[in-house]
Amino acid sequence: MAVTKIWAVTDSVSRVLSYAANPDKTIYSDICKALHYASYERKTVIGEENAMYVTGVNCTAETAFDEMKAVQERFDKTVGNVAYHAYQSFKTGEVTPQLAHKLGVELAKRMWGDQYQVLVATHFNTGTYHNHLVVNSVNMWNGKKFNCNEGAYWKLRSISDELCKENGLTVIKNPNGKTPRKLYFAEKNGEPTRYNLMREAIDKALTMSTNPKAFTYVMKQLGYVIDLNPYHKYATIRSVNSKKETRLYRLGEAYDRDAIYDRMRDTLRNNPQEAYRLYYEFTEKKSFGVTIQKAHFVKGNLKTAKKITGLKALYFRYLYLLGVLPKNKKHKPLSPEMREACRWLDRHTAQVQLICDNHLTDISSVESFIKNTDSEINLISDYRKMLYRDIDSCHDTDEKTKLVAKRDNCTKALAQLRKDRKTAARIIEDNPKIKENILIEENMRSRYFGLNKSRKRGYER
The missing domain is CATH 1.20.120 (Four Helix Bundle (Hemerythrin (Met), subunit A))
Structure with a gap:
């Protein structure tokens, strides 16, 4: 399974104006930073072994910046989108570093052929193997700029999926689409985002549910309406205070309709007594851990202070x-x-x-x-x-x-x-x-x- 994304690398106009006197810090500052980030040595280290997986496609990895810069100057295409930065991230534990890098290089060759210069670097710093691809926006032979439209994104993802199938890796059946960077890292760090809270509620409900009726009831008490109707194409979940539904497959493979039924059957088969006990405690409202009291926010002594407004x-x-x-x-x-x-x-x-x-x-x-x-x-x-x-x-x-x-x-x-x-x-x-x-x-x-x-x-x- 591989997730892909691509975005433009463009320089700030204000920075160009501010540093116009220093050519090394103007047009190429952003592309240089992207190349440096992609080939950063600390991100390509496994334990104490210094394993560098950096490859240049249609260029040399060590001199990629100078070669890309030369092509842009030759065709006078040194403004606007100077490069494109793409990544390809694999499921944890599904690929080796060598295979991840091999797939990244093959992705660059199939996507950009012999027309564009690409630096491919494999990183291990996030706990998952992923490739960074920095692409020169200017064609090596005719000077045309790469058209990074929606079609290019779909092509990139399609080629990545083909490579995964060819190498026996899983492919995402229902991609989530574009996830904001801040939300992506919040999800990854386990912060209480909308999806993480849904997963947490489902996990809690499944510990005390042995049938769909009990599961639906517990979910509603936790603040969610869940639809597991087998006659509906997608199982959905929503907050009781909202009309916007979320398809369960967006929460991950372990939270789709079939997976939920499997987990309920496992609970019934392995430890039904514990599930019944938890369900009873939950319905008695002992598991919420909420103290019922009115909040009085006052200054100084409670008897003489003036209430805050x-x-x-x-x-x-x-x-x-x-x-x-x-x-x-x-x-x-x-x-x-x-x-x-x-x-x-x-x-x-x-x-x-x-x-x-x-x-x-x-x-x-x-x-x-x-x-x-x-x-x-x-x-x-x-x-x-x-x-x-x-x-x-x-x-x-x-x-x-x-x-x-x-x-x-x-x-x-x-x-x-x-x-x-x-x-x-x-x-x-x-x-x-x-x-x-x-x-x-x-x-x-x-x-x-x-x-x-x-x-x-x-x-x-």
């Missing part, structure tokens, strides 16, 4: 529902939306800190803070420009040192102001979603806790 109260309530406050109480959010929001705790903590430090009470005060911060940024930026001019024209060493120190202080102040402005802008951006998540979580709490209070013990005859 405005944005501070909104964020404190939000952090309480996320399970962060109070620190001495352990409770977890119930809704999938709030569990996913745990990914952004650092972001929300910074927002609360800004609100408290600057006494921001509502959205209008946040907007005023942004305007004032913009004015301050402009003033300090103008002053720093003046310092730069003074430094250039100053010939006194001691005076120049003082000016440089002032410039550095301005740079630090600007960095903090820009950070605060970004946090303030996020307060405005996140405000509607926070209110929506609070409403969802409180509705689920009233539903679950109400169900728990009205539940009767024993059996009805």
Whole structure:
């Protein structure tokens, strides 16, 4: 099984203008970085053995940058998309380093033939074997630029799948499509993303479910509606608070309809008594680990203090529902939306800190803070420009040192102001979603806790 992706390597216009006097840092800076990253020695080491798997197709690996640069200069194609960066990632444990590199070189030859220069490097640093392919955007013979359209992407994936089939590797039947880079690494690191939370809920439900009816019930109590209807083409899952469904195969092979049925049968065959016990405890609401209490966020003494209102109260309530406050109480959010929001705790903590430090009470005060911060940024930026001019024209060493120190202080102040402005802008951006998540979580709490209070013990005859 191999996953593929390709994207353009293009230089920043602002950087070209800023470093125009230094040709080595202009047009080719990005392509050079891509080549350096692909052939970086530390990423091609297995244990203590220095095993370099770097191959040039239509070029020499050691001089790939100079050769690509020469072709671009020959045809005067040194601007725009200077190269393309593609990767081919294999399933963990399915290929050896040698086979992975061989498939990467063959992919480059079938995709770009003898028309384009390609550097192929095999990496092992992420725990999975994957190839990086850096492609010169300019044809070696006629100077035409490679047209990296949607068709090129599908061709790249098709060739990769063909190579996997030829070498007895699995092929993805239902590709997930393009995954944002940040989400990809969040999924890989096990952060509470939407898909990871779905997988976690399914895993938990399967430990106590021996039949589809029990599984569906437990999933609903965990905040998900799951459709395993065999007459539907795809099995789906969605949050009880959303109408958007996700096909189960997108969560992985272990979470598709057939795999779920197999795991239920295994539970029934291997340890049904444990599954029944867990199911009973779950339906008694003992496994949620939620402390039922009202949150009062006050200043000072509980009896005499004034209750907090405005944005501070909104964020404190939000952090309480996320399970962060109070620190001495352990409770977890119930809704999938709030569990996913745990990914952004650092972001929300910074927002609360800004609100408290600057006494921001509502959205209008946040907007005023942004305007004032913009004015301050402009003033300090103008002053720093003046310092730069003074430094250039100053010939006194001691005076120049003082000016440089002032410039550095301005740079630090600007960095903090820009950070605060970004946090303030996020307060405005996140405000509607926070209110929506609070409403969802409180509705689920009233539903679950109400169900728990009205539940009767024993059996009805």
